[in-house]
Amino acid sequence: MRDGRALLNIALPQPDTVLSGPFWSGPVRVLRAAASGPSIRIEAVGLSDNQYYDRTLTADQFQSLVKEEQGGTFTFDADPRLFRLATEALRIHLAHAFDPQFAVSVSQVDPLPHQLDAVYKHLLPLPRIRFLLADDPGAGKTIMAGLLMRELIQRQDVRRILVLCPKALTDQWRREMWERFRERFTLLTGESISGAYGVNAWLENDRVVASLDLALQEHILPGLEQATWDLVVFDEAHKLAAYRFGPRGKIDKTKRYMLAEKLATRTKHLLLMTATPHKGDDENFRLLMALLDDKVFASLKGLRSALDQDQSPYFLRRMKEAMRHFDGRPIFLPRHVDTIGYPLDPHEQDLYDAVTHYVATGLEQAESNRNRNVGLALTILQRRLASSLYAITRSLGLEFGQTSARRC
Template sequence: MTLFENIKPGARLRGLDGGGIAEIVQVARFGADALNLVFRVNGRVAERLVYRGEETAFELVEAGRALGFDADGGLLRLASEAYRIRLAHLFDPYLAVSASQIEALPHQITAVYGEMLPRQPLRFLLADDPGAGKTIMAGLLIKELLIRGDLDRCLIVAPGSLVEQWQDELSEKFGLRFDALTRDQIEASVTGNPFAECRRLIMRLDMAARSDELKAKLVAAPEWDLVICDEAHRMSASYFGGEVKETQRHKLGKLLGTRTRNLLLMSATPHNGKEADFQLFMGLLDADRADSDGSRPGIPI
């Protein structure tokens, strides 16, 4: 480190002023090559602008202090508060509940905090009755992961009729803003890939399932931290004539599983009574644990 970088408050320099050894009081940097110095010489306070190269005429008599208490206190308080919030979940294990406009029910607490959060990475099927509050559970999961710093990019895939409901629920109850993917948004995208530009999106299931272009954009975009698929039973496949019949929705589900770290499937009717079809559906979560013939048990619900 050169003398120019070593000029700090408290340093004593010879050659800065003709009156004698100057004690630096304050240093203001203008870019990498200019310093404005306020210094004291024999009880007199003076100021001088010094450019890089001029320090060769100076002699460092005494180095300045390495640490000081003259930084911006507001920035310190801001950093401390940010760090406190980042660690808040250690002192309040149900922080998302108290920070949201909801009254969580016991089965919702058990599902989110007892089953989903401890699983990292998460590959989970949330199968519950209609009206049990699966959207609430998903919102709690999203907010908890955000609070803990484990989530930045989140994609929700839902039937078209439920997209606005998802937006309203997440906004009103959890203070989370999600954009609904539209054709206009795709055309107005600066890079041509809204999946790369937006960190929180809600996408219509059939819009993506029927579009090879959107699937290609999903592959080209960075991976998601969490993908949630509502009414996930619509992504199921079936056996017919001894062969697997895959729908476009099922192919989309397989693609989404490869583009995310955490995958949550939500459905009130995950099982259609055919075990082989159910194993194909569970293969969306973990293809290695569901044989093509459906002979092996799937992942526990």
């Protein structure tokens, strides 16, 4: 009677249910199950050996020793609230397949047309993103990067993300990623890395914001070099500088550039962002683009070929004048640039000519000696001259003092 009463509370396994237990050599698929007095008769076929089984089990044996591995015929007797949660989770998981701008729908942003164009027309269609985003200042490049991250995360294309930027921008990146996209990034500092005894903070955290100059430090770099990433973002990427002196001269790479070279090989996607990509030096610009693809940008010819396309898969730059609201109104007020001349007094003209001659002569000598620092210092003298007589007098005094000290 005890088994009979227990049997009344047991739901019989439905056809095609997969069961496992000590009564079979492995998992079995149920063909039929029926109550037989106080017991259960189960006819099944083994999944691995295709053997037919006919077993009669007591209610206690079935409850304590048999495990259901996979349900069979649907009974629709589950909790409807849990079913609703499951379907909602699946709907959100697949939403990107039906909403072409899913990140916009789930983020706290009102993107502008040029931002949508960059993310959904130029970046997301690329199977492997290696891109320089070089819009004018104020275009909202951080928002574009956030939309890109959100889309790639939802599509399960990226999990580990590293953002390297100037120290002054680290808090802004963290704040905007959380407030606008609900993505929580960890700020790594020298103290947090040193305090993680026995743990590599670059490996432990999947979403990281850090200062570019912090990553360069000798005691920090080895830990970073151990990590791999799905997406690396360099903000203010013009700081990743490298120079070539002469057509076949040696390439002088800054530490920031060499760090970017290493990380470029340890990430699937690489996004560079800067408002000043070109400094008037084609070779410097080519070396920056070579971080994205060193084969495509192996020469200046390759650079021009890759960027002359209507829609380059590597580069995008829009000026403020071209940016519009959805109704066609300009986003930024028009800029008017005018050079206003003014006459110089005779003594001012003499000083201007003398400084110009000194700078031109010094620049020529600096170029021949491949001393870029001297060339930069001389160029600054012209700015000081345009500032005031006092400024150029002070600068020339310091310059002559340093020159005399070097000669001694």
